[in-house]
Amino acid sequence: MNNASVTLGRRFEGQVALITGGGRGIGQEVAARLAAEGARLAIFDMNVAGAEETCVRVKKAGGEAMAYGVDVTSRDAVAAAVKSVVTDFGRIDVLINNAGIGWRIPFLEITDADWSKIIGTNLTGYFIVAQEVARSMVTSKKGRIVNVASINAHIGTDHQAAYAASKGGIVALTRVMAFELAPLGIYVNAISPGPIETELSAMNLSPATRRSREERIPQGRLGQPGELAAAIAFLASPDASYINGTVLVVDGGLISGGIREPK
Numbered sequence: 001m002n003n004a005s006v007t008l009g010r011r012f013e014g015q016v017a018l019i020t021g022g023g024r025g026i027g028q029e030v031a032a033r034l035a036a037e038g039a040r041l042a043i044f045d046m047n048v049a050g051a052e053e054t055c056v057r058v059k060k061a062g063g064e065a066m067a068y069g070v071d072v073t074s075r076d077a078v079a080a081a082v083k084s085v086v087t088d089f090g091r092i093d094v095l096i097n098n099a100g101i102g103w104r105i106p107f108l109e110i111t112d113a114d115w116s117k118i119i120g121t122n123l124t125g126y127f128i129v130a131q132e133v134a135r136s137m138v139t140s141k142k143g144r145i146v147n148v149a150s151i152n153a154h155i156g157t158d159h160q161a162a163y164a165a166s167k168g169g170i171v172a173l174t175r176v177m178a179f180e181l182a183p184l185g186i187y188v189n190a191i192s193p194g195p196i197e198t199e200l201s202a203m204n205l206s207p208a209t210r211r212s213r214e215e216r217i218p219q220g221r222l223g224q225p226g227e228l229a230a231a232i233a234f235l236a237s238p239d240a241s242y243i244n245g246t247v248l249v250v251d252g253g254l255i256s257g258g259i260r261e262p263k
């Protein structure tokens, strides 16, 4: 299930990849995957200990990675950290925009502070990092950006208004970036995961919610971070050379389902 049996290629040999929110969960798994395929990594996370732990994991497996303590909502911090990455590694070839937050709140109870925090991290944070990195990619006239959205961008789920709005915004942002940046050699795609087994999902899913999700997912289970990492790696790789502005849904078939008739 974690692609353990797959023989990995070296699609990112010689490339530098920056991963936000790489200190745990999906970001850490993407780091392990890209490093295993030859990428040198810059890990951005507010949780510096987590980012360092990811670097230790990557180095133990023979890869190269550096941790940067960065809050993606701070323009100054992101600009300075992106500059440091270019100094440390020479350039940035791949950006995985992944650092995100979210919690369930009934629509009528969302405060302005909840709304600003979620939109500020998930949408404005992605914009800030993507803009700073894309400006650096323009110099080498090539780059690949993968924005991690969510199935909440595509279907209505209760108590997720701010999160869903941020993820819908990411999909729209991806399309505009793909359109504008392609002539500069920078290709931009989004990925929309369904429920994946991480700390974020564990926090949001009660046992009852989890069971009801599993029943609705045609594949009958939540996804594993490694399965998502494989899909993200594909979109970031040369294998996706003619894919730009698309949204890849990775959800075990969840949003393609409708009403299941009783047997």
Ligand code: NDP
Binding pocket: 020, 021, 022, 023, 024, 025, 026, 027, 044, 045, 046, 047, 050, 070, 071, 072, 073, 098, 099, 100, 101, 102, 121, 125, 148, 149, 150, 151, 192, 193, 194, 195, 196, 197, 198, 199, 200, 201
């Ligand atoms: P996790 O909470 O496990 O990891 C997110 C990481 O991002 C944490 O290390 C967190 O740090 C960091 N982070 C949060 N805010 C900031 C910030 N402002 N600046 C820098 N780093 C920050 O999340 P997941 O791995 O589960 O999710 C990763 C992405 O995938 C998110 O965008 C999420 O919305 C998306 N996604 C996840 C799904 C799932 O089922 N897990 C489903 C669909 C989409 P700290 O530890 O300090 O909080």
